[in-house]
Amino acid sequence: MFHSLTIHSVTRETADSVAITFDIPQDHTGEFAFLPGQYLTLRADVKGDDIRRSYSIAEGTDATMTVGVKHVEDGAFSTFAQDLAAGDTVQVMPPEGRFTCDEIGPVVLIAAGSGITPMVAIAADVLARGDEVTLIYGNRRTENIMFRAALGNLKDKYLDKFTLIHILSREEQDVDLLNGRVTGAKIATLADADAVDLAGAKGIYICGPGDMIDDVAQMLDTRGIDKSAVHFERFFQDGEVQRAPRSEQATAAAQAGVAVEVILDGTRRDFSFSNDDSSLIDAAARQGIELPFSCKGGMCCTCRCKVSEGSAEMAVNYSLEQWELDAGFTLACQTRPTSSKLVLDFDAV
Numbered sequence: 001m002f003h004s005l006t007i008h009s010v011t012r013e014t015a016d017s018v019a020i021t022f023d024i025p026q027d028h029t030g031e032f033a034f035l036p037g038q039y040l041t042l043r044a045d046v047k048g049d050d051i052r053r054s055y056s057i058a059e060g061t062d063a064t065m066t067v068g069v070k071h072v073e074d075g076a077f078s079t080f081a082q083d084l085a086a087g088d089t090v091q092v093m094p095p096e097g098r099f100t101c102d103e104i105g106p107v108v109l110i111a112a113g114s115g116i117t118p119m120v121a122i123a124a125d126v127l128a129r130g131d132e133v134t135l136i137y138g139n140r141r142t143e144n145i146m147f148r149a150a151l152g153n154l155k156d157k158y159l160d161k162f163t164l165i166h167i168l169s170r171e172e173q174d175v176d177l178l179n180g181r182v183t184g185a186k187i188a189t190l191a192d193a194d195a196v197d198l199a200g201a202k203g204i205y206i207c208g209p210g211d212m213i214d215d216v217a218q219m220l221d222t223r224g225i226d227k228s229a230v231h232f233e234r235f236f237q238d239g240e241v242q243r244a245p246r247s248e249q250a251t252a253a254a255q256a257g258v259a260v261e262v263i264l265d266g267t268r269r270d271f272s273f274s275n276d277d278s279s280l281i282d283a284a285a286r287q288g289i290e291l292p293f294s295c296k297g298g299m300c301c302t303c304r305c306k307v308s309e310g311s312a313e314m315a316v317n318y319s320l321e322q323w324e325l326d327a328g329f330t331l332a333c334q335t336r337p338t339s340s341k342l343v344l345d346f347d348a349v
């Protein structure tokens with residue numbers, strides 16, 4: 001699952017972010033083929049803890065792949081990552097993620113901060129196939145703009161097809177509309193000024209903090225934009241995820257103890273879940289079973305599996321779609337059993 005990849009180079013993007021480029025060994029080229037918008041999960045032992053984090057791919061070829069890592073205050077992995085250097089090795093999972101662009105036609109990309117990372121890959125791909133891209137990108141100041149050179153190169157190469165709009169919250173720009181934060185109201189004003197064609201976009205992609213995404217998504221809904229055309233990938237800082245309170249059934253099941261069976265890569269394994277366990281993933285790990293996971297926050301979908309027997313609820317879900325919920329899929333990192341036996345099938349598609 002994880003592969004040890006060597007760092008080809010580390011480029012400082014801003015004072016608090018780096019772009020890390022990995023060498024992809026020739027015999028892993030197929031496994032590391034990626035769709036623009038996907039991410040890599042990196043893994044490291046940080047002070048004895050098995051830490052994993054997902055970082056979007058900004059650029060990639062058969063031979064190398066680049067992710068953007070912004071330092072988060074008290075963030076274990078992002079702090080560790082700032083000191084990585086060429087020649088170091090890191091455990092890396094092949095590309096995953098569903099924040100990919102399938103639509104043919106013009107797209108609108110809306111990003112804030114490090115949310116630009118997947119947008120660089122998506123913009124390059126859409127422009128290369130000949131469609132138009134409008135990218136609205138929010139930061140505090142010019143010095144905080146990640147992948148500025150890569151965006152500049154795209155602008156030079158696709159002058160007529162690529163509209164790049166920077167919005168800065170702590171640096172005055174000549175055009176008043178471009179000052180402030182990225183909000184639904186700001187995007188609506190830009191649309192009314194014909195700076196961005198929301199109605200004509202085949203896809204609208206939003207990546208950044210949850211409150212920005214919710215605000216912009218609500219505005220798009222109000223303006224009658226088809227929900228199926230709107231895609232988002234949210235990120236939170238550690239500890240920011242709001243979990244729903246545990247139900248009475250889940251509390252009772254945990255107190256009584258739950259027999260859990262997992263089906264993973266065709267093999268069945270058993271473990272127990274009790275009131276002392278913070279999550280199914282941790283309960284399995286405590287009993288020597290490694291389940292797939294990355295963000296542990298309900299966002300990345302790495303731990304997606306299907307409840308094939310028993311019942312469960314989720315604390316949060318930011319990634320499964322309604323059809324998946326209807327079909328019985330769950331996120332193992334957020335799953336709370338509500339029955340005395342629970343079977344989770346990680347092989348289900």
Ligand code: FES
Pocket residue numbers: 292293294295296297298299300301302303304319331332333334
């Ligand atoms: S590990 Fe990311 S959603 Fe569960």
